[in-house]
Amino acid sequence: MTQPLELQELIAEMEARRRRVAEGGGPERQKKQREGGKLTARERLDALLDPGSFLELGTFAQHQGGRLMQGVEAPGEGVVTGRGTVHGRQVFVFSQDFTVLGGSLGKMHAAKIAKVMDLAARTGCPVIGLNDSAGARIQEGVDSLSGYGEIFYRNAVYSGAVPQISAILGPCAGGAVYSPALTDFILMSGGSSYMFITGPEVIKSVTREEVTFDALGGADVHTRKSGVAHLSYDGDAAVLAGVRDLLSYLPQNAREQPPVVPTIDPAERRNDRLLEIVTPDQRRPYAMHEVVRELVDDGTFLEIQPHWARNILCGFARLGGHSVGIVANNPRVMAGTLNIDASDKAARFIRTCDCYNVPVLTLVDVTGFLPGVAQEHAGIIRHGAKMLYAYAEATVPKVTLITRKSYGGAYLAMNSRDMGADAVYAWPTAAVAVMGAEGAANIVYRRDIQNAENPEATRARKIAEYKDAFDNPYVAAGKGYIDDVIAVEDTRRVLIRTFEMLRDKQETRPYKKHGNMPL
Numbered sequence: 001m002t003q004p005l006e007l008q009e010l011i012a013e014m015e016a017r018r019r020r021v022a023e024g025g026g027p028e029r030q031k032k033q034r035e036g037g038k039l040t041a042r043e044r045l046d047a048l049l050d051p052g053s054f055l056e057l058g059t060f061a062q063h064q065g066g067r068l069m070q071g072v073e074a075p076g077e078g079v080v081t082g083r084g085t086v087h088g089r090q091v092f093v094f095s096q097d098f099t100v101l102g103g104s105l106g107k108m109h110a111a112k113i114a115k116v117m118d119l120a121a122r123t124g125c126p127v128i129g130l131n132d133s134a135g136a137r138i139q140e141g142v143d144s145l146s147g148y149g150e151i152f153y154r155n156a157v158y159s160g161a162v163p164q165i166s167a168i169l170g171p172c173a174g175g176a177v178y179s180p181a182l183t184d185f186i187l188m189s190g191g192s193s194y195m196f197i198t199g200p201e202v203i204k205s206v207t208r209e210e211v212t213f214d215a216l217g218g219a220d221v222h223t224r225k226s227g228v229a230h231l232s233y234d235g236d237a238a239v240l241a242g243v244r245d246l247l248s249y250l251p252q253n254a255r256e257q258p259p260v261v262p263t264i265d266p267a268e269r270r271n272d273r274l275l276e277i278v279t280p281d282q283r284r285p286y287a288m289h290e291v292v293r294e295l296v297d298d299g300t301f302l303e304i305q306p307h308w309a310r311n312i313l314c315g316f317a318r319l320g321g322h323s324v325g326i327v328a329n330n331p332r333v334m335a336g337t338l339n340i341d342a343s344d345k346a347a348r349f350i351r352t353c354d355c356y357n358v359p360v361l362t363l364v365d366v367t368g369f370l371p372g373v374a375q376e377h378a379g380i381i382r383h384g385a386k387m388l389y390a391y392a393e394a395t396v397p398k399v400t401l402i403t404r405k406s407y408g409g410a411y412l413a414m415n416s417r418d419m420g421a422d423a424v425y426a427w428p429t430a431a432v433a434v435m436g437a438e439g440a441a442n443i444v445y446r447r448d449i450q451n452a453e454n455p456e457a458t459r460a461r462k463i464a465e466y467k468d469a470f471d472n473p474y475v476a477a478g479k480g481y482i483d484d485v486i487a488v489e490d491t492r493r494v495l496i497r498t499f500e501m502l503r504d505k506q507e508t509r510p511y512k513k514h515g516n517m518p519l
């Protein structure tokens, strides 16, 4: 059907305007963006979302003027916003366009982001931010600061209501880093993304330190040293695939359960391989990663913060098709002891699981909190307390398996029965005690050993006595602290049945505004 000429003209004008917006900062700047190994804002959305699912909102937004913005063009206000689907489930997205004024954030740019965040909260869907921004738009002054305020406020208010995921895909400076820091996960692209509060120039002028962008806030720094970011990948496309993968373990919102992903990996599969990995020799470290992969569906484990605080492992997997968050000591790094960073990492992960109804499996092989003046002075008491708090606070199903050592305060911090575990299992190799037999014998029987005719023989006898008394799982099992001592090769079957048993778990807590977690 032919349309009257006037309508055709109007449609043509609309299409021309839309094309202009889609060009962003123009072909030259887009070329520069690609030369830097980056995708454009719209190409990123194509890579993230299911094909054809994107619905754009706020397309024709314009900046609100101001003296320094006279005559400045900012197509789309430097950010593409809307909704789409990932694995068929709705998500809201914003993708900052560095080709438009460096992706800097002005008042309308912020309003577009706030709009999709509000829609996500109202409809109960995740928000994904693709960040590539030079921070507050300098020309807009206090209005751009206000814009950040609107976003930070929503990041905090919607925290725990809907998952919020940040991909860092360019140089994110100033305010551009605090919004991601308030979200659940940060994924960075190595080599082309940076996060810092103040850049190398400002640092040089204030402290005289000279530092490159990469050494200041590159993906390596934030995934290995600072713990600010959770994951890093090679290039934009890999980051966006990572976001899709991460979403597959999470529900749409705090009222829903994570999606079930059917598997052909049998629930009854025996774990004979574990018999080769774990030995009763308490001093021989083994790869906890291999234990995790052997137990979970298809050997698939998405480790979170794999390069930071490596003495503890945190990550998502599935058991019988259901999402599970795994926290495990890593006997290969610092003998798996808990220190400040490990406590922070685990506490944050446990709380994330609890927000989004992901049950927690804890695998324990720990001799204690790391002793040392540096740790004490840096506040291991305050940080370790976060872990105790996070486990006790979590109401999702919580299952603990003690593989070998579980000593002292760390026994409690790794989700013991008294800290709220719904089920606690141990392998026959487990040992639950206040401390290792040698340390215990040296303290408790010091006088007997010193005064003995043959101190070494006495020491050996006392150690054996202590081992008999505590260095096994049966004393704790006898007192009800352990529900069962299980065959190593039966572990997957037992865990799947136990989480099945706990699926409808309900737990209520006394009224409060919110707890006062140690920070």
Ligand code: HXC
Pocket: 029, 099, 100, 101, 102, 103, 104, 133, 134, 135, 136, 137, 138, 139, 145, 148, 171, 173, 174, 175, 176, 178, 199
């Ligand atoms: C407006 C900006 C801008 C800004 C860059 N541009 N930063 N426009 N506001 N903050 C513009 C440039 O003029 C340029 O425009 C384009 O973006 C690309 O910038 P380049 O410098 O050419 O790019 P590059 O060399 O890649 O360097 C990127 C950069 C650098 C490292 C991000 O631009 C930079 O340091 N910018 C300033 C960062 C900053 O200090 N932001 C304010 C933080 S304070 P043309 O037209 O040439 O393409 C803040 C306060 C909030 O955010 C705090 C809340 C807690």
